[in-house]
Amino acid sequence: MSWLSSIGLMSGTSYDGVDVALINTDGEEIGRIGPTLYRPYSEEERVLLRHAMASAANLGDRAERPGPLADAEALVTRSHAEAVEAFLAANGMAASDIAVVGFHGQTVLHDPGRHLTVQLGRGDALAGRLGIPVVYDFRAADVAAGGQGAPFVPVFHRAMVRLLGQPGPLAVLNIGGVANLTYIDGEDELIACDIGPGNALIDDFLRLRTGSSHDSDGRAAAAGRVDEDAVESILAHPFFAKPPPKSLDRNAFHRWIAADAKMAGKSLQDGAATLTALTAAAIARSIRLLPRAPKSFIVAGGGIRNPVLMRMLMQRVAPASVKTADAVGWSADSLEAQGFAYLAVRSLNGLPLSFPSTTGVPRPMTGGVVARP
Ligand SMILES: Nc1ncnc2c1ncn2[C@@H]1O[C@H](COP(=O)(O)OP(=O)(O)O)[C@@H](O)[C@H]1O
Ligand SMILES: [Mg+2]
Numbered sequence: 001m002s003w004l005s006s007i008g009l010m011s012g013t014s015y016d017g018v019d020v021a022l023i024n025t026d027g028e029e030i031g032r033i034g035p036t037l038y039r040p041y042s043e044e045e046r047v048l049l050r051h052a053m054a055s056a057a058n059l060g061d062r063a064e065r066p067g068p069l070a071d072a073e074a075l076v077t078r079s080h081a082e083a084v085e086a087f088l089a090a091n092g093m094a095a096s097d098i099a100v101v102g103f104h105g106q107t108v109l110h111d112p113g114r115h116l117t118v119q120l121g122r123g124d125a126l127a128g129r130l131g132i133p134v135v136y137d138f139r140a141a142d143v144a145a146g147g148q149g150a151p152f153v154p155v156f157h158r159a160m161v162r163l164l165g166q167p168g169p170l171a172v173l174n175i176g177g178v179a180n181l182t183y184i185d186g187e188d189e190l191i192a193c194d195i196g197p198g199n200a201l202i203d204d205f206l207r208l209r210t211g212s213s214h215d216s217d218g219r220a221a222a223a224g225r226v227d228e229d230a231v232e233s234i235l236a237h238p239f240f241a242k243p244p245p246k247s248l249d250r251n252a253f254h255r256w257i258a259a260d261a262k263m264a265g266k267s268l269q270d271g272a273a274t275l276t277a278l279t280a281a282a283i284a285r286s287i288r289l290l291p292r293a294p295k296s297f298i299v300a301g302g303g304i305r306n307p308v309l310m311r312m313l314m315q316r317v318a319p320a321s322v323k324t325a326d327a328v329g330w331s332a333d334s335l336e337a338q339g340f341a342y343l344a345v346r347s348l349n350g351l352p353l354s355f356p357s358t359t360g361v362p363r364p365m366t367g368g369v370v371a372r373p
Contacts, residue, residue: 004099008341013177013250021337039083056108102344147361148247153339154192171294175303193244196282218308224273230262245360284316300325
C-alpha cells in the first residue's frame with residue numbers, strides 16, 4: 001500500500017479547541033511525523049458547544065440537529081476548515097500536498113447502550129471547502145454493530161509503541177475530558193477502554209466555582225486536601241469494576257458526583273484536590289482490570305499539564321513508571337489528532353479501525369465515511 005500524507009483533526013470532549021496533526025502512513029506503519037497546530041475555541045464558541053452538548057442528551061437519531069445543534073455543527077465545520085487552512089499556510093503547503101483529512105468532529109452525545117454516538121461536523125462541506133478528501137464519522141459503524149465506539153486510537157498507539165521498542169506490558173493513557181487507556185503487550189495483546197473522568201470533572205467544578213475553564217497548573221488542587229473517603233465512595237460505582245472494553249459519555253460523571261453527598265459543600269481547593277485525586281485513582285484502579293500490571297504509562301492529553309494530577313498519578317500507579325508522551329519523543333497535545341490521521345488512511349485502505357478487544361465490537365470493524373471534493 002502506498003504512503004499518504006494525512007491530516008488528522010481532533011476536538012475532544014473538553015471542547016477546548018481543534019488539534020491538527022500531519023503524519024505520513026500507509027495505514028499500518030508510521031513514517032514521518034509532521035508539524036501540528038492548535039486552534040482554540042473562543043469563549044463564545046465554547047458556550048455554543050456546551051449548549052449543543054446539553055441539548056444533545058435527548059437525541060434519538062444521529063442525524064437530527066434540533067435547537068443549537070445546527071449552529072454548533074456549522075461552527076465545528078468552519079473552525080476545522082480554518083484550522084486546516086491556517087496549518088497549510090503556516091507550513092507553506094497546498095491542498096494538493098495532502099492526500100486525506102481525518103475529521104473526528106465534535107462528540108455531543110455518546111450512548112453505545114442505545115447504539116448512538118453523535119459527532120458534529122459536515123465531512124462533505126469540509127471536503128468541498130478544502131478541496132481534499134475527508135474521512136469522517138469514524139465511530140458510527142462500530143456503535144451500530146454493538147461496539148462501544150470508543151476508544152478509537154488504540155491501533156494507532158500500537159503502531160507508535162512498535163517504533164519505541166520498549167518491553168511490555170505498557171499502557172498509553174490519554175487524559176482528555178475522559179481518560180482512556182490502551183494496554184499493549186507485544187503485537188497480539190491490545191486492550192483498551194475508557195477509564196473514567198479525565199479533566200472533565202475538574203474543568204466543570206472550576207467553571208462552576210470560579211468561571212475559569214480549568215484548574216490552571218493544578219493551583220487550586222495543590223492548595224486543597226484530598227477527601228479519600230469521597231474518592232473511595234465514588235470509585236465504588238460499578239463502572240470502575242467493569243472489565244474492558246467499556247466507554248463513557250463525558251457527562252456520565254455528573255450524575256455520579258451529584259449522587260455523592262461527600263462532594264457537597266467542599267471549598268474550591270478541597271473539591272479540586274479531591275476530584276484530581278479521583279481522576280488519578282480511577283486510572284490506578286483500572287490496573288486491576290488488565291492481564292498484567294503495566295511496567296510503564298505513557299501519558300498524553302491536556303491532563304499532563306496539570307502537575308498535581310501527574311504527581312498523584314505517579315504515586316497511585318507506583319511502581320509503574322509514568323512518562324509524558326513528549327518525554328518519549330511523541331506529542332502529548334497532538335497524539336489523538338495524529339491517531340485520526342492514521343485512521344483516515346486505514347479507512348481508505350479498508351483496514352479495520354476497531355476490534356473486539358478495544359470496543360467490544362463482534363468482529364474487527366472497518367469504518368469512516370469518505371467525502372470527496
Ligand atoms: N495548564 C493546564 N493546567 C491544568 N489543566 C490543563 C492545562 N492545560 C490544559 N489542561 C487541561 O487539558 C484539557 C484539554 O485537554 P485535551 O487533551 O485537549 O482534551 P480533549 O481531548 O477532551 O479536548 C483542558 O480542558 C484542561 O482541563
Ligand atoms: Mg482538546
